[in-house]
Amino acid sequence: MSIRKRTSKKAKNGYVYEVYFPYKINGIIERYSKSGFKTKKEAQEHEVLMLAEVKESGKIKKTVNKTFDDVYSEFIEIGASEYQPNTITLMKRNYKAHVKEKLGNIPITTIDYALLQKYFNSRNEYGISVNKNVKSVINNVLNYAIKLSYINNNPMSLVKISGVDKAKDKEQILLDSEMNIIINKLEQTNDFTYQAYATAIQIGRYTGLRISEVFALDKKDFDFENDTIDINKKLVYQELKKEQLYHINKMKSKKSKAIIPLANILKNTLIEWFKKNPYDKVICDIDGHYLHPNYFTTDMKKVCDPLNIYFHFHMLRHTFATTLATNNVDIKTTQELMRHSNFNTTMNIYTHINDNVKKKALNDVFNIKSGEKVAKTQKEFSKLS
Incomplete structure (x- = not known):
């Protein structure tokens, strides 16, 4: 019964x-x-x-009397274990700064497309990258709510976000001349930390490694005999003080952990640096302790602003990928060197670069050659008149 x-x-x-x-x-x-x-x-x-x-x-929706904040707390405690520590820290920061006050007290079962779209429409003055991070936090919490049968669907897939593109007018790649100027400026200081910064930039320049990967490297990760680099760990630093920094072996993806080739030009740089640096850590202070990537960012702004060069470390990864693509390195090799887990990520680089090449070709033809031809035609027409 x-x-x-x-x-x-x-x-x-x-x-x-x-x-x-x-x-x-x-x-x-x-x-x-x-x-x-x-x-x-x-x-x-x-x-x-x-x-x-x-x-x-296929199931019965549970009667849920939880707010978005309740579910977020559960997600951080239980559902966020698959994420990297730096990623979790960034999610916490974005939630506290942008989500908690506006959405935290709203019942999870009443959060729908209209509410979320209205929320993001009110955030047009924020940077587009910030809004993308906020969207990611909300999306993760709602996906967790689905797993717990608190809700049946996630409306975030329908939500469109906008915002100020603060990097729109700034190049995301660096010229060789710009990198050389920055490195020379750092090395001229004769400061151990700044010389470590210069080494970090050179590593990023010739490997495309992420800043957390570069700052976690040990000397034993470099095999000068076989010319390889073993990428096996990353530095955890978000929201941590310098003395709290530590590394973990859990990488961004399975592809992130890899042995990659060591370019000769970088090998020579490292050989010289290892003569000056007596410690096991490659990027360290004068006492052999990890350097903080956030301090690096602050210091580099002080160095680069007077040089009128826009710089952030991830530009080195963009530059590395662009250099490979524009020099006709095949897509599969680029994917392996970049350690992209998704082929489409690599493909997007080539598509973007090819689009730029096409635009340049079109502009070259119509702005220069056609312009000269029109001028010549007009001159000949004037003579006939």
Whole structure:
């Protein structure tokens, strides 16, 4: 029987009806029950609705009285274990700064497309990269809510975001001449830390490694005999003080952990640096401790602003990829060197560069050659007149 008659001291007639039935989710038996119906007819009507929900969605939506903030806290505690420590720290920072006040107290079951789109429409004055990070946080929490059956779908896939593109007018690649100017400036200081910065830039320049990977390198990761670099760890630094820095072996993706070739030009640079640096860590201070990537960013701004050069470390990765693509290195090799887990990521680099090449070719033809031809034609026409 799926309808039960149960005694109840609160009911006037001394009993209520309960709906009770088993159902399967992915082969696992679950049991649904809800009591408190005054009549058998009410219980039967509710049973019909619940059985229809099971038939339609394969499960019964739980009654959830949780706010977005409640679910976010659960996600950080339970569901975020698959993410890197630096990523979790960034999610916490973005949630506290941008999401908690506006969405935190809203019931998770009432968050829909209209609410989220209105929220992001109000954020047009923020940087597009910030809004992308905020969208990612919300998306992760809602996906977690689906796993817990708090909600049935995630409306974030429908939401469009915008914002100020602060990097729009800034090149994301560096010229060789610009990198040489920066490196020379750092080395001229004769400061151990700044010379370590110069070495880090050279490593990024010739490998395309991410800053967390470069700053975690040990000398033993370099094999000068076989000319290889073993990429096996990354530095955890977000929201940490310098003395709290540590490395982990869990990388961004399976492809991130790899042995890559060591270019001769970088090998020669490192040989000279290792003569000056007596420590196991490659990028370190004068006492052999890890250098903080955030301090590096601040110091580099002080160095580069007077030189009128826009610089951030990830530009080295962009520059490395662009150099490979523009020098006709095949896509598969570039993917391996960049350690992209997704082929499309590498393909996008080539598509972007090819588009620029096409634009340049078109402009060269019509702005220069056609212009000269038009001028010549006009001159000849004038003579005829």
